[in-house]
Amino acid sequence: MNKLTHFLAIFGILILLASCQEQQRMGFIAPPRDYADQLAVDNDSLISFMKQWSYNHEAYSNAASDEHISFTIDSLKSGKTPIYDNVQEFTFKVKDGNDEYHDHTAYVLPLREGVGDSPTVADSVFITYRGMLLNRKIFDERTSPMWLETLGVVKGFSALMPYLKKAAVPTINADGTYSFSGFGSAAILMPSALGYYNDSRAVPAYSPLIFAVDLYTFNPTDHDGDSVPTSLEDLNGDGYFDEDTDSDGIPDFRDVDDDNDGILTRDEYDVNNDNVPDDSDGDGIPDYLDNN
Numbered sequence: 001m002n003k004l005t006h007f008l009a010i011f012g013i014l015i016l017l018a019s020c021q022e023q024q025r026m027g028f029i030a031p032p033r034d035y036a037d038q039l040a041v042d043n044d045s046l047i048s049f050m051k052q053w054s055y056n057h058e059a060y061s062n063a064a065s066d067e068h069i070s071f072t073i074d075s076l077k078s079g080k081t082p083i084y085d086n087v088q089e090f091t092f093k094v095k096d097g098n099d100e101y102h103d104h105t106a107y108v109l110p111l112r113e114g115v116g117d118s119p120t121v122a123d124s125v126f127i128t129y130r131g132m133l134l135n136r137k138i139f140d141e142r143t144s145p146m147w148l149e150t151l152g153v154v155k156g157f158s159a160l161m162p163y164l165k166k167a168a169v170p171t172i173n174a175d176g177t178y179s180f181s182g183f184g185s186a187a188i189l190m191p192s193a194l195g196y197y198n199d200s201r202a203v204p205a206y207s208p209l210i211f212a213v214d215l216y217t218f219n220p221t222d223h224d225g226d227s228v229p230t231s232l233e234d235l236n237g238d239g240y241f242d243e244d245t246d247s248d249g250i251p252d253f254r255d256v257d258d259d260n261d262g263i264l265t266r267d268e269y270d271v272n273n274d275n276v277p278d279d280s281d282g283d284g285i286p287d288y289l290d291n292n
Helices: 003-025 035-052 057-062 155-163
Strands: 088-095 101-112 124-133 138-149 184-190 209-219
Touching: 035 101, 035 184, 057 101, 088 155, 101 155, 155 184, 155 209
Parallel strands: none
Antiparallel strands: 088 101, 101 184, 124 138, 124 209, 184 209
């Protein structure tokens, strides 16, 4: 190797090292894995876990209607039923960077039946919860009820909401606090794409997750105050509230004039109050989405 070649080789290595250091300094994240490949890995991990472990179902069965139970994973050595035997499957579409959908299977574990109605995936909920990894490590927990906007959490968490029922009307205690009775509880076991996927700030990248949730009450949402419930602004029902009918860069659930015709959505959504969106010209497009 002549001196020039040797110099160029060393120079190339230095450039490579400098580039790696800069990527680390800037928080470089490797490109995400292919959804199809990862969902197969995650599903195998979830099924294996559910067949090997049970949970504290006796605690839920024997609990008082106003008693909070902490969800725990139990061994099968005592003859308990595997989690897998008690779950309900559902499919959720995950959209990749190319706007292509991939069906992911998650598993809902009913824990305790509530007595009230169920929220949608877009409502504001008053809950307690526990988040766990498949190694049974708790990574997040709230034991005191808190309000949570479900559109601001991971998709698997919000997807669980329709499987929960709220409590009865709360009673007001002498100290001004509220007591809830008959609240519903359920857990969801989800693939990483319904959680944080390759984002490792909260949990290790590509981690399937478990969330156990208690629902005390909820409020339907209308984020832009246009009289259209947020849950109805996911027009194609894909679970992504990214519809932008007038292409103004504002998603419909945040847009007070969805069709940009100069008439506020709330003034043309249901003028006659018959609970059916108005369609003045009978073209099959509701007035609030029709700029003609």
